[in-house]
Amino acid sequence: MKMITLKKVVIVSVLLGCLLILVVLLSITMGSVKVPPLRSIRILLESILGSKETGSETERAIILSLRVPRIILAGLVGAGLSLSGVIFQALLRNPLADPYILGVSSGAAVGTIFAILMGLGSLSFGLPIASFLGALFTVIVVFYFGRQDGKIHPNTLLLAGVIISAFLSALIMFFISVSQKEELHTIIFWLMGDFSFSNPQAIRMILPYILFGICFLYFHAQQLNLILLGEEHALQLGVNVERLRLISYLSASLITAASVSVCGLIGFVGLIVPHSVRLIFGPDHRLLMPSSVLVGASFLIASDTFARSLLAPIELPVGVITAAFGGPFFIYLLKTRKVIKTL
Amino acid sequence: MIEVNSISFRYHQDWVLQDVSFRVEKGEFIGVIGPNGSGKSTLLKILYRLLDPQRGEVSFKLVPLKRMNRMDIAKRVAVVPQETHALFPFRVMEIVLMGRFPYLGRLMFEREEDLEIARKAMDWTKILPFSERPIDELSGGERKRVFIAKALAQEPEIILLDEPTTNLDIHHQIDFLNLILTLNRERGLTIVMASHDMNIASEFCDRLILLKEGGIYKMGTPGEVVTQENIEHVYGCEVWVDQHPVSGMPRISLLKKEMK
Numbered sequence: 001m002k003m004i005t006l007k008k009v010v011i012v013s014v015l016l017g018c019l020l021i022l023v024v025l026l027s028i029t030m031g032s033v034k035v036p037p038l039r040s041i042r043i044l045l046e047s048i049l050g051s052k053e054t055g056s057e058t059e060r061a062i063i064l065s066l067r068v069p070r071i072i073l074a075g076l077v078g079a080g081l082s083l084s085g086v087i088f089q090a091l092l093r094n095p096l097a098d099p100y101i102l103g104v105s106s107g108a109a110v111g112t113i114f115a116i117l118m119g120l121g122s123l124s125f126g127l128p129i130a131s132f133l134g135a136l137f138t139v140i141v142v143f144y145f146g147r148q149d150g151k152i153h154p155n156t157l158l159l160a161g162v163i164i165s166a167f168l169s170a171l172i173m174f175f176i177s178v179s180q181k182e183e184l185h186t187i188i189f190w191l192m193g194d195f196s197f198s199n200p201q202a203i204r205m206i207l208p209y210i211l212f213g214i215c216f217l218y219f220h221a222q223q224l225n226l227i228l229l230g231e232e233h234a235l236q237l238g239v240n241v242e243r244l245r246l247i248s249y250l251s252a253s254l255i256t257a258a259s260v261s262v263c264g265l266i267g268f269v270g271l272i273v274p275h276s277v278r279l280i281f282g283p284d285h286r287l288l289m290p291s292s293v294l295v296g297a298s299f300l301i302a303s304d305t306f307a308r309s310l311l312a313p314i315e316l317p318v319g320v321i322t323a324a325f326g327g328p329f330f331i332y333l334l335k336t337r338k339v340i341k342t343l
Numbered sequence: 344m345i346e347v348n349s350i351s352f353r354y355h356q357d358w359v360l361q362d363v364s365f366r367v368e369k370g371e372f373i374g375v376i377g378p379n380g381s382g383k384s385t386l387l388k389i390l391y392r393l394l395d396p397q398r399g400e401v402s403f404k405l406v407p408l409k410r411m412n413r414m415d416i417a418k419r420v421a422v423v424p425q426e427t428h429a430l431f432p433f434r435v436m437e438i439v440l441m442g443r444f445p446y447l448g449r450l451m452f453e454r455e456e457d458l459e460i461a462r463k464a465m466d467w468t469k470i471l472p473f474s475e476r477p478i479d480e481l482s483g484g485e486r487k488r489v490f491i492a493k494a495l496a497q498e499p500e501i502i503l504l505d506e507p508t509t510n511l512d513i514h515h516q517i518d519f520l521n522l523i524l525t526l527n528r529e530r531g532l533t534i535v536m537a538s539h540d541m542n543i544a545s546e547f548c549d550r551l552i553l554l555k556e557g558g559i560y561k562m563g564t565p566g567e568v569v570t571q572e573n574i575e576h577v578y579g580c581e582v583w584v585d586q587h588p589v590s591g592m593p594r595i596s597l598l599k600k601e602m603k
Contacts, residue, residue: 002475003440006452093430222451226441228431232424235393237444237497238413283431286451 082296085270102161107138135257192317193266350399377554442496484515
């Protein structure tokens with residue numbers, strides 16, 4: 001009989017880890033400036049080992065200061081949003097839930113747009129911090145209104161989130177309608193998700209949230225399985241459901257807030273990656289969580305690579321790519337899975 | 344085995360249960376019956392400490408439930424809730440293995456021996472042939488068996504069933520009840536079942552507890568509890584009570600208007 005074991009989780013993670021490495025290496029070789037593939041990879045490997053023999057100064061700068069930070073950031077955000085999607089789907093008991101459903105993204109957007117209109121967009125730290133604060137504020141407000149008798153209730157939380165999100169959307173529309181042309185471009189790109197501002201500070205800023213969040217949540221994987229079966233089942237088997245909901249809501253929201261603060265609203269990742277991984281590996285969180293993290297990272301790195309190289313030198317917002325590729329792929333998985341099931 | 348000592352419980356203002364006391368002996372098959380809102384489900388929830396009564400105390404083998412933690416309770420008392428709906432299609436075996444959660448402690452993964460216990464539970468409930476299938480592909484009757492198997496994987500001494508036969512056709516009802524009866528008679532499992540179906544309760548249970556407005560109206564053997572007088576008084580409608588032609592247990596027939 002097939003049982004989820006540590007061995008299985010490790011094997012799947014190693015395989016998906018290899019996929020991630022492959023995607024990273026491919027991504028390094030692609031871009032608007034042509035650096036020969038093998039040379040790009042050598043530059044990367046040599047920089048890890050601390051030497052710089054291969055390539056010109058410019059080539060090294062393109063690889064190490066432009067592409068690498070961007071890849072790392074896309075990987076972190078992809079991993080974070082995918083995991084956060086997994087958690088929100090379990091917490092809200094709703095397969096349509098994604099990291100943005102409770103308004104974290106709208107709050108971040110309001111913060112960012114406000115900062116852009118205030119002229120803080122030129123500061124390297126201005127936008128991420130404004131965005132993060134906006135998101136945090138929303139997390140607290142939704143949490144405050146989303147409780148019933150002092151307890152988190154999935155449906156109440158969902159309603160509170162959706163309504164506050166709608167209200168914030170009105171604010172966003174208002175800000176957009178009063179903004180100037182040059183600000184508008186920045187705002188629109190941010191709203192569609194954009195990695196072109198990637199820098200090491202941004203990585204340092206979100207790394208702790210995402211890594212710590214992922215590790216912390218993983219320890220609750222089995223409890224998340226039980227809560228999917230129903231609140232009574234979970235309680236009956238000894239899960240502290242109240243605490244679990246609090247932990248998952250706060251951790252997943254923080255991961256989302258950190259992710260959107262550096263790159264804007266990249267849609268779809270948090271919805272389709274968890275579902276695709278679930279269709280392939282099943283719903284057990286002990287396998288689902290690490291797989292989603294690795295697949296999410298690979299998916300977003302690949303999408304961003306397309307976004308910057310498809311119409312180079314013009315850059316597309318990465319959100320366009322995630323939706324354009326992710327949607328059809330997800331439909332394909334859904335359909336083929338149906339066929340496999342009925343056979 | 345379980346001692347319920349004059350418990351009262353309320354969610355908000357009104358008392359849902361008031362001054363309820365009874366004992367459950369080891370190996371008994373107890374039925375809890377009563378009209379909608381008489382407190383059956385609440386009573387069951389108190390027995391596995393999903394709810395704590397405001398007054399009175401429940402003890403398991405002389406130890407108050409209040410002094411046991413959830414894991415300890417889950418190792419002794421298993422529950423099959425009314426309706427179960429898994430959001431994502433877990434496989435049958437994965438669900439049964441979840442019953443091992445209270446035994447895992449800090450471990451994240453089940454061990455070989457847990458798999459063995461789950462396998463046995465699936466064998467008793469005859470769901471071994473579809474242990475690899477997703478739960479959403481099973482029929483209502485098969486699904487009920489899966490949750491019994493999960494309860495058995497907890498290795499409990501007592502199983503609580505809340506309206507186990509609703510939504511099942513008579514074939515699956517009788518299959519299910521026979522399975523419960525076997526577990527009770529052959530494995531010595533104590534059973535407490537809340538049910539709307541008095542004919543089923545009087546046929547299968549050793550003893551019945553008839554609740555009315557949060558209190559025990561009558562407790563005793565089916566013959567003592569299921570009488571025309573008791574039922575008409577508690578439910579407020581006229582019924583005909585005679586005997587099951589085969590077992591001789593009390594049997595209730597409903598009367599339509601012109602038959603009264």
